[in-house]
Amino acid sequence: MTQSSGLPLWEIFVRSRRGMSHIHVGSLHAADWEMAVQNARDLYTRRGEGVSIWAVAATEIHASDPDDKGPLFDPPADKVYRHPTFYEVPEDLKL
Amino acid sequence: MEQMVDDSLEDAFQHRIDAEVKIEPRDWMPERYRASLVRQIAQHAHSEIIGMQPEGNWITRAPSLRRKAILLAKVQDEAGHGLYLYSAAETLGVDREALVDMLQTGRQKYSSIFNYPTLSWADVGSIGWLVDGAAITNQLALTHTSYGPYARAMVKICREESFHQRQGFELLWHLSHGTEAQHEMAQESVNRWWWPSLMMFGPPDHSSPNSEQSMRWGIKRVSNDELRRRFVDMTVPQARALGVLLPDPELRWNESTGHHDFGPINWDEFHRVVGGDGPCNAERLTRRRRAHEEGEWVREAARSWATRHVPARIEAA
Numbered sequence: 001m002t003q004s005s006g007l008p009l010w011e012i013f014v015r016s017r018r019g020m021s022h023i024h025v026g027s028l029h030a031a032d033w034e035m036a037v038q039n040a041r042d043l044y045t046r047r048g049e050g051v052s053i054w055a056v057a058a059t060e061i062h063a064s065d066p067d068d069k070g071p072l073f074d075p076p077a078d079k080v081y082r083h084p085t086f087y088e089v090p091e092d093l094k095l
Numbered sequence: 096m097e098q099m100v101d102d103s104l105e106d107a108f109q110h111r112i113d114a115e116v117k118i119e120p121r122d123w124m125p126e127r128y129r130a131s132l133v134r135q136i137a138q139h140a141h142s143e144i145i146g147m148q149p150e151g152n153w154i155t156r157a158p159s160l161r162r163k164a165i166l167l168a169k170v171q172d173e174a175g176h177g178l179y180l181y182s183a184a185e186t187l188g189v190d191r192e193a194l195v196d197m198l199q200t201g202r203q204k205y206s207s208i209f210n211y212p213t214l215s216w217a218d219v220g221s222i223g224w225l226v227d228g229a230a231i232t233n234q235l236a237l238t239h240t241s242y243g244p245y246a247r248a249m250v251k252i253c254r255e256e257s258f259h260q261r262q263g264f265e266l267l268w269h270l271s272h273g274t275e276a277q278h279e280m281a282q283e284s285v286n287r288w289w290w291p292s293l294m295m296f297g298p299p300d301h302s303s304p305n306s307e308q309s310m311r312w313g314i315k316r317v318s319n320d321e322l323r324r325r326f327v328d329m330t331v332p333q334a335r336a337l338g339v340l341l342p343d344p345e346l347r348w349n350e351s352t353g354h355h356d357f358g359p360i361n362w363d364e365f366h367r368v369v370g371g372d373g374p375c376n377a378e379r380l381t382r383r384r385r386a387h388e389e390g391e392w393v394r395e396a397a398r399s400w401a402t403r404h405v406p407a408r409i410e411a412a
Binding site for chain 1: 122178185247398404
């Protein structure tokens with residue numbers, strides 16, 4: 001028995017309707033991008049969940065390291081002035 | 096030293112779970128958490144794949160085009176659910192083919208409910224109503240499981256399963272309100288599927304060895320007995336509406352607990368079927384293996400195409 005399907009893994013993104021962005025829905029194995037898109041149609045859009053599909057080779061995705069979460073994402077924590085709620089304005093004004 | 100590092104990592108991990116923060120694929124996790132998840136998700140995926148067989152058995156004999164189209168769509172959904180789950184399991188670093196191999200060599204299990212035969216057309220209804228009803232009860236709880244990809248797969252599956260349960264209920268309703276023979280067919284089928292459906296929630300809490308740790312890790316959110324109780328409470332009024340009897344003389348409403356009491360489950364039968372000695376264990380696995388072997392030329396062709404047409408930097412996985 002073969003130990004690996006030997007087929008590349010593709011991450012699938014589906015746009016649910018025009019005006020929305022593509023959202024990750026899962027992955028699948030396929031021989032090439034065309035088969036990936038066709039399989040994704042059968043697998044992830046059986047009930048009209050999408051109007052557009054992206055298939056991205058899993059090995060082509062470069063992600064941030066979860067261990068870097070602190071250094072990467074903490075700096076904005078002390079920049080509260082980036083939020084509108086930081087500012088005091090007269091309460092009766094619409095601003 | 097290494098042990099100390101692991102202990103503090105494990106403490107941080109447990110805090111995260113306790114705070115209801117989801118675990119995602121590349122996060123640190125205890126090896127036993129990973130192994131436990133792989134086992135559970137794989138078993139769940141295998142159940143969907145094997146689960147295609149009992150109902151697939153009736154596709155060519157569905158009594159109308161409407162029923163045939165519904166059944167085809169349902170069996171296709173089961174395949175889809177298996178694939179969502181394999182995809183979730185793969186995020187834990189296991190190989191798809193290795194999982195398929197574990198199923199086909201009997202080293203990983205699937206839900207023992209699928210080792211019962213579908214003897215009449217009404218069984219398609221009972222599977223939808225009772226078996227999928229039980230599955231939904233379990234899967235709704237799992238939408239809150241601690242591992243992100245598993246929880247997301249469950250949300251999608253639950254959304255689709257509700258069609259499965261309703262079509263089963265409707266099918267049985269038509270039989271139950273049809274001729275006397277049809278009503279009898281519905282009742283006979285419910286008689287056979289009721290007890291195995293209750294067994295789907297697994298052994299009672301006091302004798303379920305893996306449950307406690309699974310609950311601590313947030314993999315399992317609701318205990319076997321509690322899920323079973325929810326299912327019984329939900330199903331009793333549905334049976335009344337259907338006009339069929341549930342085959343348990345001890346089944347009755349208990350005013351003081353606010354739930355239904357029900358008779359003892361035959362756990363010997365459960366263990367026998369899980370252990371391989373059910374009516375269809377051998378048949379299900381043999382058929383799965385044969386389908387896999389007969390599909391080898393397709394996989395071979397796809398692999399050959401991939402080597403020639405996909406850039407080498409997109410590695411096979």
